[in-house]
Amino acid sequence: MRYKPEYKQQKRQELLHISGQLAKQNGFAATGVDSFMKAAGVTSGAFYSHFSSKQDLFKALIETELQHSFAHWENNPHQTLAEWVDFELDRYLTPSHLKHADQGCVLPALASEVARANDDIKYTYQQELLRGHALFTQHLGCPDKAWAMLCQLVGAILIARAIPDPSLQQQILQANKTMMRNYLHHLAQ
Known part of the structure; x- marks a missing residue:
């Protein structure tokens, strides 16, 4: 049975999602191709009509997920620095983001696996992350502040996810929001 080209692209996007x-x-490394394909409702054989290897899937997944994060950042409706920062902090540093890694940003979930990946995957990660960094730089007015905010957001989620106590998780999120607001709002004045 022949499928239209757009069907194959649509199915690939579903598989990536x-x-x-x-x-x-x-975790990517802990999940086998069979598990990915079973979750997508297709046979493992169908995997190879979309990806040449598990590493090819990882590269495409990292690219797609970071593009998704970029779209979220790009859709921040605020123009003033204080409002832009508040929106990002309130959107990213949430209990929901902690509890639902599957629905959240790829950075705290898979950055350590990217660090162990081949250079091709690292390069894809770098290219897409640099797009986000440029957007943060545009709003924050400084490349170093953009890196600091990105790392602070990701680090807060990563550390809080490793804590079993919900009240301590909330304290970590709130402490990071307060510190970043104070620092970045002070710069805006």
Whole structure:
């Protein structure tokens, strides 16, 4: 049975979406191709009509997930620095983001796996992350502040996810929001 070209692209996007959720929840390396394909409702054989290898899937997943994060950042409706910062902090540093890694940003979920990946995957990660960094730089007015905010957001989620106590998780999120607001709002004055 022949499928239209747009069907194959649509199915690839579905596979990336479902694989992204599973990888962010369970880890990419810990999840086999069979598990990814079973979650997507296709056979393992169908995998190879979309990806040449598991590493090819990882590269495509990282690219797609970071593009998704970029779209979120790009859709911040605020123009003033204080409002822009508040929106990002309140959107990113949430209990929901902690509890639902599968629905959240790829950075705290898979950055450590990217660090162990091949250079091709690292380069894809770098290219897409630099797009986000440029957007943060545009709003914050400084490349160093953009890196600091990105790292602070990701680090806060990563550390809070490793804590079993919900009240301590909330304290970590709130402490980071307060510190970043104070620092970045002070710069805006």
